[in-house]
Amino acid sequence: MATSDGFPASFYGEPGVLGMLSNGISAFLVLLQNFNSARTGITPVGVENILAGVHLILIGGICQLVAGLLSFRKYDHLSGTAFIGYAALWSSYGATRIYFGALSETQTTAFLPYQMINNASFPTNMTGRSCLNATSDAACLVFLSLKESAIAGLVPYILLSFLLAFCSATVNYIMPFVFGAITATLIFEAVGLVGGSWALVVSGVLELLILTFAIYGSAALLVKGLTQRLVLKGFGTPLFNVLLLGTANSASAQSIGQEKKKNTKYAEPMALGFFCDTVAPFIFAFYNFGYMKSFGLGAAWVSIITVAQLFSSYYAHLRQDCYHTTKFGLHATYWLIMAWDEFLVSTVIVEDSKVVSARDSMVGNWFFVVAGLVLFVGSLNMDVLELIHNMLFVLLTVSTIPQIPRQAYYIFFGVACSLFTAASLYGTFSRLINTIAEKSLIPVGPQPVSTDQLKKVLKCCSSKLGDQEALPQTDKASDALFYLSNGVAALSAIHGSGSSTNPAFLHLTVPWVLISGAIIQIYISRLQVTGGGRFGSVISSIYVAVWATWTWFRFAGNLLQLSTGAAYGFTAGVIAFLVINAFLVLIAAYRNLVLLFLTTIMEVALVCFLLSTMRRLPYELEIAMLALLSIISVYGALASLVNCIFSQRLLPMGPALLKERVMQDSSPELPCPVANSRLTSGLLKIAGLLEEGGVCGIPTDTVYALAASCKNPQAIEKIYNIKERPAEKPICICISSVEQLVATKPPFSPLLWEFMRNVYPGGISCIVSKGDWLFRLGVGAAYDRVGTKDTIMIRVPDHTVTAHLCNITGPLAITSANPSGEPDSTHHSMIINRLGHKIQGVLCDGDSNELVGSTVVNCLKIDEGIITILREGCVPAVKIHQIFDRVKSSMV
DSSP states (O other), rough: OOOSSSSSSGOEEEOHHHHHHHHHHHHHHHHHHHHHHHHHHHHOTTTTHHHHHHHHHIIIIHHHHHHHHHHHHOHHHHHHHHHHHHHHHHHHHHHHHHHHHHHHHHGGHHSSHHHHSSSSSSSOOOOOOGGGGGHHHHHHHHHHHHHHHHHHHHHHHHHHHHHHHHHTTTOOHHHHHHHHHHHHHHHHHHHHHHHHHHHHHHHHHHHHHHHHHHHHHHHHHHHHHSSSSSSTTSSSSSSSOOOHHHHHHHHSGTTTHHHHOOOOOSOOOHHHHHHHHHHHHHHHHHHTSSSSOHHHHHHHHHHHHHHHHHHHHHHHHHHOHHHHHHHHHOOOHHHHHHHHHHHHHHHHOOOOHHHHHHHHHHOOHHHHHHHHHHHHHHHTTHHHHHHHHHHHHHHHHHTTTSSSSHHHHHHHHHHHHHHHHHHHHHHHHHHHHHHHHHHHSSSSOOOSSHHHHHHHHHTSSSOOOOSBBBBTTTTTTTHHHHHHHHHHHOOOHHHHOOOOHHHHHHHHHHHHHHIIIIIIIHHHHHHHHTOTTTTTHHHHHHHHHHHHHIIIIIIHHHHHHHOOOHHHHHHHHHHHHHHHHHHHHHHHHHHHHHHHHHHHHHHHHHHHHHHHHHOOOOOHHHHHHHHHHHHHHHHHHHHHHHHHTBBBBSOOOOOOOOOOOOOOTOOTTTTOOHHHHHSHHHHHHHHHHHHHHHHOOOSSSOOEEEETTTTTTTHHHHHHHHTTOOOTTTOOOEOHHHHHHHHHHHOHHHHHHHHHHHHHHSSSSEEEOOTTHHHTTTTGGGGGGSSSSSEEEEESSHHHHHHHHHHHHOSSSEEEEEOTTTTOBBBHHHHHHHHHHSSSSSEOSSSSSSSSOEEEEOOTTTTGOOOEEOEEEEOOOHHHHHHHHHHHHHHH
């Protein structure tokens, strides 16, 4: 569907419509139950609660999650953070409703901890309405525990929702009312859980306001998206200017060497990561200080918020920000493991002495302490806030070391969680305001250590002293997280070695090995698929299966007392793993020595696993191999993180024993011909392939692009098939200079000409009206295959190689060189690995100048004094508007 000016409506998508409607409908669902409870005096139970919970998860959770993900892709910091955060809130509240509905008298003991069932602490008069009509004291205690857990989850969302309401007031004046009403609603929902029908009535009224504001806001956004005009008020004008909050701090980390990370079409995920780091520790603090009797429902709330934190890690990965990819991924792993570890301790029926013994012997916690120190080193050149946050995370990990005496364990952990919550809350506010303003208005502190000083220190600790060694393309932003997840799994697996006589050991080992080694590593595999490396996610994907099988055999195998024949079934599977891992060792030889050592040690660990299935394992050998695997993982994580942050090999990973041949034209291993951009013969070779109707990967001033000659319309059709690109998305044309346009005499206004001369050559794409001038430009038969019916997007890259190529071939139809929906290609090897088997050639030019594509500017209404930024890329929207304002002033 096209708008009135002919440009695809997909560029005008407004995910805020879906996000606000999801909030409104979710509030309406809770409203119905609240009014019913206030009228009848009976809290709904059973099927009614379960259905309400399911609807909250589907509408408030999943639908709003989609809105948040789309907002991140629209470079909308506030909406992305708010919608994903609220998706976690409504999903958690939906899980609470399901818990309430699923409980019955016969199920009660399954939710009670062993200690509660076997003591005399039950209230003597706690039945009836005040306890959700429970028919036994045991059931009553469970319901009270669930209420306490729900309150513990609601309180941090109240604080965060207030921050979101305040921050949104700097953007428009509809979202503050929506988020403010949600804040007030959560307060009275928490009061209603304690008791009192009046709170439910007030909450219902506020939820009605949420629905009203959400409907109006959705309508305003929908009309704005369809008409590209602010027909209904509420968006475009903030309640107050964000700049009133402070003076920009010129010494911020973002202005000291972090500029390139901002050149991205994805919103910054740091605020969302801090948001999640506020909710999870608050719930733990609530539990550790004794306000929650069981961690059953708390585990559900923490698990849901960790999913949101993985999305913050994912968008950091799309921004090629290895530090935040690793940080938020590690934090999500930590919270998820601790949640289910505490769940097992508080609910599994085992002897107290065995639980204490099992926890005291745990060693997996120590890996998180070391991992926290790795992050601390990685943040030394960031800002003071990051450094303090990482220091508190180290304190947090130290507080959960089970060797701490039981009397002090929970108090220490609770205090550490409280401090970490406070720092994360401030981090959420500062990151959100600073990203909205694109200035450091809320102080986060200067760099603790300058980049140059830190490089010198790291190089002194390294055996490689040359600072000119670029980071190989085989290294990925997710490598550090890969090493960390395997390290946690390996060190935790030591706990399960030889512990078949104690079920408590097996119960407590499961979350540590399964979550880090399998569940989180599935996420890492997804990250490595998009990295463009030759071997993708092969190693991490196989290790998902290895750790999952290890957990199943050690836990379920001992629990179910498998027969000898069943155990031999595992033997056959481990033999297969041994063979596969031998190939992984070969793959690691193409990468570096650290990965080679890790896969080799894993081969020995798998031999130990094989012996254990045959009941012939010397456990001391397995413990030694697992410990060695953890040590290698620690160094691999530190080196990968530091090297990726600085894009240089500061800490040695060792050379690749087997070398890949990438630049040799005659190499039969390459899936397509390649040419060197520094050679005239290479340029002529690619030009010839384009003239013959081929599709080639070429460098530009931003990221790599797929190009086809406008003289060959069928080649443009190939681009759609190669990328699996939706047909409604147009392809732009690339020319060498503005003077080429001048020669064709298009009917452009003086203002448009002057604007183009000020922004070209450069990393923007201008949308203008089509006309016969395109034939004079040389588009020819490709007229109907580029742009839309009435408009065309023009690129004039600030890149010598691309300009020379266009002079040889004439106008080129270009689009980003990546499979549709995946990150842009920032090195020629990424094109070769991902699309080489589909295209006819690649012009190799090394690393791209930017991390993302051009900024798209709609110039169709420029004569009315209006330009629209349809996609923010490497050139910030603020800079383009400044140029346009200067041009308009000069024309007047």
